[in-house]
Amino acid sequence: MTASPVIAYCGMTHLGLVSGTAAAAKGFETVLFDPDPALVARLERGDLPVSEPDLDATFAACRPRLTVTADAGALARADVVYLAPDVPTDDTGASDLSAVERLLAVVRPALRDDATLVILSQVPPGFTRGIEGVPGPLLYQVETLVFGIALQRALEPERHIVGCADPAAPLPEPYRVWLEAFGCPILPMRYESAELAKISINMCLVASVGVANTMAEICEHVGADWAEIAPSLKLDRRIGAYSYLAPGLGLAGGNLERDLATVMRLGAAHGTDTGIVKAWVANSQWRKGWAARTLKALVLDADPAARVAVLGLAYKQDTHSTKNSPSLALLAALDGVDLTVHDPVVPASASPVPAAAGADPIATVRNADALCIMTPWADYKALDPAAIAAAMRGRIVIDPYRVLDPARARAAGLDWVTLGVASQSQEMQ
Incomplete structure (x- = not known):
């Protein structure tokens, strides 16, 4: 051999x-x-x-x-x-x-x-x-x-x-x-054990995501900051350093959703309880609407004609995949809004509603009343918040994945909004 x-x-x-x-x-x-x-x-x-x-x-x-x-x-x-x-x-x-x-x-x-x-x-x-x-x-x-x-x-x-x-x-x-x-x-x-092992792994990941999303949303209303809490969980050996504890905008990419659907179908076929899985799915659907709800409350309710820039269309950085992309979910909720979009890999034509294509990130945000950074690409992390502020007409930046440095963003005069912590606008209410 x-x-x-x-x-x-x-x-x-x-x-x-x-x-x-x-x-x-x-x-x-x-x-x-x-x-x-x-x-x-x-x-x-x-x-x-x-x-x-x-x-x-x-x-x-x-x-x-x-x-x-x-x-x-x-x-x-x-x-x-x-x-x-x-x-x-x-x-x-x-x-x-x-x-x-x-x-x-x-x-x-x-x-x-x-x-x-x-x-x-x-x-x-x-x-x-x-x-x-x-x-x-x-x-x-x-x-x-x-x-x-x-x-x-x-x-x-x-x-x-x-x-x-x-x-x-x-x-x-x-x-x-x-x-x-x-x-x-x-x-x-x-x-059968191996086939189910893959699903079991993803179930554990979903459980971590569910904890992070649920508790991060509470942080936004009680004055806590999830970014301060997550490291304490990673140091707990029962949870671990590699846990999925970053809050997000619901499950995306397709694989985790597939496994939840499989477990619910198996439960229905064999008469087992899958209520916890249904709760995870419901939480994921709720979280997908976070960016749209936040943008509506901070910008669009007062100015329906506002111009909105969206950076990132892929469901995560370093991939071309848009399966269940939070960005596309946001855009679908913005039909009729003046939109300009950009992604390093995914073309603007992937948007489910009409949107102009920005030549580069700064060109995309020029004269925008609000910016949503929906994919944490390295290109966007390299952006200077001061350059963003100079190009924008408004000051609202919705940045769920903390792509921008918070201190630099606020020093540039941006009203920086992220998951797991109250925004400046909320703090002043």
Whole structure:
């Protein structure tokens, strides 16, 4: 058995492309397969369809170890084959598995009899066990990528969670060699446990988000500052340094919402209580309206003709994704308002309502009566609050993610408003 197995990834959307690039960066010969010739041609030109820090440079540096192809026959070279298309969700959080099933139908007949097929796409409990006709070993592996730091997560995983038909049996040798190259714990378990482990992880993250959002909103009304409280929680070993304790504008990105919807459907099907999950969903929906409610109270109620600038359309920094973006939710509530928008990656055409496109951040805020900074891009953190104040007509800056330095913003004469602390306008009431 070769000491360095050939790894293949099928489906060149975010998950497959980032994971496959990481495999090549770890020194493995890697096949990137997608049945779409146009997408493959784009990849061969180095024109990647997703935006992630360091992804373009890493892909280019690893190109000698990457075979990019629309020919399923190339999968016969691979010892380990990942099925890794992204799984989209609808507005209810329900997964559309049709892309996984279509790609599986193409990949399955191309596999060697001894090749290990690994389902990497997020699928509901029971999906992997229901797959038939795979000639060699079939496994499920939990993906833990995070938009904006996806390549880093792929290169430095905390652990490998592996779903198996028999968790007590040894893992296939090429697959074991591959996983051990990352030097992190390997946790074999039954298929259904692994599929549910991914959902359980996201449930814990949602619980932290729910605490932060609920308590930050109370801070805004009692004179407390959530930014002062959060560090005390991170120093509690029962909670931890890496807890999701930054208040936000509801859940976004699609993955967390998908898992909440899955748990509610499973609860309904099996007669279990999921009331806490429904409360998280309700809290998320409430928080999505924070920016619109604040803007209305501070600006639009008094001046419906006000000009509003919005910086950021992506749901978070360092990604092109706008799935459930708080910025787009805000814009949808501002139909008819005079809007100018900017994002370093996402075009202004993504706005759900008519909005002018700003050439750059300062041009976007020029003559605005209010500014909403809705995505914490590094470009926006580098902005000088004094330059913003000089360009704006008004003084209200709604900055939920604390992109601007509060002291500098207030020194520039801006009425700076954020999550988890009362605004100057509220303090004077």
